[in-house]
Amino acid sequence: MKQQLTVAVSGLNNTDNPGPGIPVIRALRDWKGNDIRIIGISYDNLEPGLFMRDLVDKSYSVPFPSGGTENLMLRLQYIHEIEKIDFIFPNFDAELFTFMKIAPELEKMGIKTFLPTADQFEERHKYRLSEFGEKYGLSVPLSITIGSISEVPAALNNFEYPVVVKGKFYDAYIAYNLEQVYSYFHKIQAKWGLPIILQQFVYGNEYNVVALGDGKGNTIGAVPMRKQYITDKGKAWAGITIDEPRLIEMTHKLIAANKWRGGMELELIKDKNGTLYIVEINPRFPAWVYLAVASGQNMPAAAIQLAFGEKVAAFENYDIGKLFVRYSWDNIVTLSEFQQISTLGEL
Amino acid sequence: MQLRIKGNIAVSESGFVFDPSTGDSYSINPIGVEIIQLMKQTLSEKAIVDAIVERYQTEPQTVEKDLYDFCNLLVKHQLADRI
Numbered sequence: 401m402k403q404q405l406t407v408a409v410s411g412l413n414n415t416d417n418p419g420p421g422i423p424v425i426r427a428l429r430d431w432k433g434n435d436i437r438i439i440g441i442s443y444d445n446l447e448p449g450l451f452m453r454d455l456v457d458k459s460y461s462v463p464f465p466s467g468g469t470e471n472l473m474l475r476l477q478y479i480h481e482i483e484k485i486d487f488i489f490p491n492f493d494a495e496l497f498t499f500m501k502i503a504p505e506l507e508k509m510g511i512k513t514f515l516p517t518a519d520q521f522e523e524r525h526k527y528r529l530s531e532f533g534e535k536y537g538l539s540v541p542l543s544i545t546i547g548s549i550s551e552v553p554a555a556l557n558n559f560e561y562p563v564v565v566k567g568k569f570y571d572a573y574i575a576y577n578l579e580q581v582y583s584y585f586h587k588i589q590a591k592w593g594l595p596i597i598l599q600q601f602v603y604g605n606e607y608n609v610v611a612l613g614d615g616k617g618n619t620i621g622a623v624p625m626r627k628q629y630i631t632d633k634g635k636a637w638a639g640i641t642i643d644e645p646r647l648i649e650m651t652h653k654l655i656a657a658n659k660w661r662g663g664m665e666l667e668l669i670k671d672k673n674g675t676l677y678i679v680e681i682n683p684r685f686p687a688w689v690y691l692a693v694a695s696g697q698n699m700p701a702a703a704i705q706l707a708f709g710e711k712v713a714a715f716e717n718y719d720i721g722k723l724f725v726r727y728s729w730d731n732i733v734t735l736s737e738f739q740q741i742s743t744l745g746e747l
Numbered sequence: 748m749q750l751r752i753k754g755n756i757a758v759s760e761s762g763f764v765f766d767p768s769t770g771d772s773y774s775i776n777p778i779g780v781e782i783i784q785l786m787k788q789t790l791s792e793k794a795i796v797d798a799i800v801e802r803y804q805t806e807p808q809t810v811e812k813d814l815y816d817f818c819n820l821l822v823k824h825q826l827a828d829r830i
Contacts, residue, residue, distance in 0.1 A: 626770030
C-alpha cells in the first residue's frame with residue numbers, strides 16, 4: 401500500500417441522526433495524519449461534513465443510488481479522474497447495496513472497497529432476522545415482516561404489546577396498541593416504503609458492538625458500548641465502553657459463522673434473565689465508531705489495510721470505561737462555499 | 748447478610764462506583780465507600796457494624812438497619828453477591 405492515500409467517504413451528515421462519515425474520517429486522520437487525502441461524497445448540500453474543512457479536503461455531490469447505478473458510476477468516474485481515489489468508504493445503509501454491486505467495476509478502476517458480500521448483506525436484513533438467528537444459533541426477538549396493512553391484525557396475534565414497528569432501513573417506533581401500530585405503519589411506509597417489520601419488544605438494557613470481520617471468519621476488532629444518553633431519535637449522544645465478554649463472544653461467533661467482511665454494528669438487548677437478543681445488525685460502522693478508535697481499535701484503518709491485502713493482527717484489547725459525549729457546534733459557512741457546492745457540486 | 752463486592756467493580760475514593768460489565772455508574776457517600784472497603788476485606792456483617800459504631804459513636808441498631816438497606820441496594824444493582 402502506498403504511503404499517500406486518497407480515500408472517498410460518504411455519510412457526512414453529522415446531524416442529530418449522524419452518519420458514520422466524520423467519525424470514520426477522524427479514525428483515518430489518526431492513522432495517517434496528513435498522508436491521507438479525504439474526498440467527501442455527499443447527497444445533500446447541507447451535510448455538515450462538507451464544511452468541516454479541517455477533516456475533509458475536497459467534496460463532491462453524487463446522485464442518489466436510487467437514481468440508478470449508471471449515473472452514480474459516471475459521477476464516480478469523473479471524481480476518480482481528478483482525485484485518483486484509492487479506496488471508497490460508503491457509510492449509508494441505503495447506498496451499500498449499490499456500492500456492493502459496482503465494487504468489481506470500481507476495483508477495475510483501481511478503487512478498493514471492503515464490503516460484505518451480497519449474501520451476507522441480504523441475510524442480516526431486519527426482515528430476515530428470525531431466519532438469521534435460527535441459522536447461526538443466536539437469540540433474536542420474534543420478528544414478522546409484513547408487506548401490506550391488511551396483514552397487521554393476523555401478525556399481531558403472535559405478539560404481546562408493546563411491539564416495535566420498524567422500517568426496512570431506518571426508523572423504529574414502540575407501539576402499545578393496534579391504533580399505534582397502524583399509525584407507525586403508515587408513517588414508516590410513507591418514508592421508507594415496504595416491507596415493515598413487527599418485532600417483539602424486549603425489556604432490558606441496550607448494548608451495541610462495533611466490529612470488523614476480515615471476510616475469512618476472523619474478527620479483527622470488537623468493542624461493546626452501552627448508550628448513556630439517547631436522543632429522541634434513539635441515537636446515542638453519549639456512550640461508554642464496557643467489559644461484557646458475552647457480547648464479544650457473540651460477535652466472534654457470528655463473524656466466524658457467516659465470514660462477515662467489513663465493518664458492522666450489532667444492536668443487542670439483555671433482558672432481566674441476562675439473555676442477550678440481537679435486535680439489529682447494521683452492515684457498516686456506526687456513527688460512534690470513533691469511541692472504538694479512541695479505545696485502542698482503529699477499525700476503519702484496519703479495514704483499508706485488509707482491502708489492500710495487508711496482514712492485520714486482530715485487536716485484543718480496548719480501554720474499558722471510556723466515554724464519548726457528542727456536542728453540537730454552529731459551523732459558520734460562507735455564502736460562496738454554499739454556492740459552490742450547490743451549483744458546481746464540488747467544494 | 749454477608750456480601751462480596753464483585754471483583755470487576757471499580758470504587759474510587761470519592762465514591763464513584765463503576766460497573767464495567769453494564770456501564771452503569773453510581774455515587775455513594777463517604778460512609779458507603781468505607782463500608783465497601785470493609786466488605787472488600789471480607790469482614791463479616793457484625794465486624795462492619797462494630798467498625799462503623801466505633802468510628803462514629805452511634806447506635807448499633809441504626810447501623811445494622813442502614814447496612815441492611817445498603818447491602819440490599821448493592822445486590823439489587825448487581826454490584827455484590829451474597830455469600
